[in-house]
Amino acid sequence: MVVLATKLYVEGDARERALDSLRSQVDNDVGDLDVEYDVGVRHDDFPTVTLEGPDEVAARNVLAETWGEITDGFEAGETYVGTLESWDDDGFVLDAGEDVVVPADELGLGPGTPAQIRERFGLVQHVPLRFTYGETPALADEERDR
Template sequence: MVVLATKVYVDGDARERALDSLRSLVDNAVGDLEVETDVGVRHDQFPSVTIEGDDAVVARNVLREEWGEIVPDLEAGESYVGTLESWDEGGFVLDAGQPVRIPTDEIGLGPGSPSQIRERFGLVQHVPLRFVYGDDDPSRLAEAERDRLYEWTRSENGRLNVNSATRAEVRATLNRAGHARDVVTIERLGLLEQSVITTEDTDPPGLLASVGEYLPAELRCVVP
C-alpha cells in the first residue's frame, strides 16, 4: 500500500469526483503494469492505494515518485512531502502524517511573515510542499521546493492557484467563464490543488476576480 501525499478534504459529490479523478490518474500512471489497484481514503484524509500483482513494487515506486508518500516515521535529513495545513507568525505547519513545523527562518523564500510569503507565492491551503525533516534541528523547505516557487515569480507568465477542485473542474470553470484563451495550461500541484498558468498579457488578479464567483475555493495569485 502507498499513502499519497495529497489530501481528499471535500465532501459529497465533490468527494466522489475527486476519487474518480484519482482513480483515473493512478490508472494512467500504472495501468500498463501487471497490477490491480484499489483507492481508499484514510481517516486523516490522505488517500491510500493498495497494489497487488507482479509489478507491484514498480507501481508503488511510480506513485511515490509522482505524488510523494506519507510514511509512519520520518528520518532526520531526509526529504518528504507534506501538505500546507496552517501558518502563523512562527512559520508554516505541514501535514506529513504528523504535524511538521517549518519555522519562518527555515522557509527560505525571502523576507516577510509566513502570511506575506504565502500571499506572494500563491500558496493555497493543502498544497503539497517538499521539506527536509529536522527532528532535533528545525525542519526546512527543500531546496528543490524553494527553487520551484521562486521560478513561479520569475516567469513571464502569471499564475492563479486554486484548491478544493480537480484539474477538470478548474478547466471547465475557466471555459464557462470565457477565459479559455487566457490560459497556457493548468498544472496539477496536488489532487485538489491546481495552478492556472496564464498568458503573458493576462492579469492574474483580474482573472481571479472574474472566476472567483464560480469556484468555491481558495484562490491566490502569483504575479511575475
C-alpha cells in the first residue's frame, strides 16, 4: 500500500468526484503495468492505493515518485513529503501523517515571515512540500530549488 502525499479534504459528492479523478490519475500512472489497484482514503484524509500483482513494486515506486509518499516514521537526515497544513510566525506546519514544524529560519526561501514567503511563492494550503527530517526539520534542498 502507498499513502499518497496529497489530501482529499472535501466531503459528500465532491469527495466521490475527487476519488474518481484520483483513480483516473492513478490509472494514468500505473495502468500499463501488470497490477491491480484499489484507491481509498485514510482517516486523516490521505488517499491510499493498495496494489497487487507482478508489477506491484514498480507501481509502488511510480506512485511514490509521482505523488510523494506519507510514511509511518522518520529517520534523521532523510527527505520526506508533507502537505502544508498551516503557517505562522514560527514557521510552516506540514502534515506528514503527523505534524512536522519547519521553523521560519529553516525555510531557506529568503527574507520575510512565513506568511510573506508563502504569499511570495504562491504556496497554498495542502500543497505537498519536501522536508529533511532531523532535530530541527528543514525544507529539503530540492524543494528550495523548485
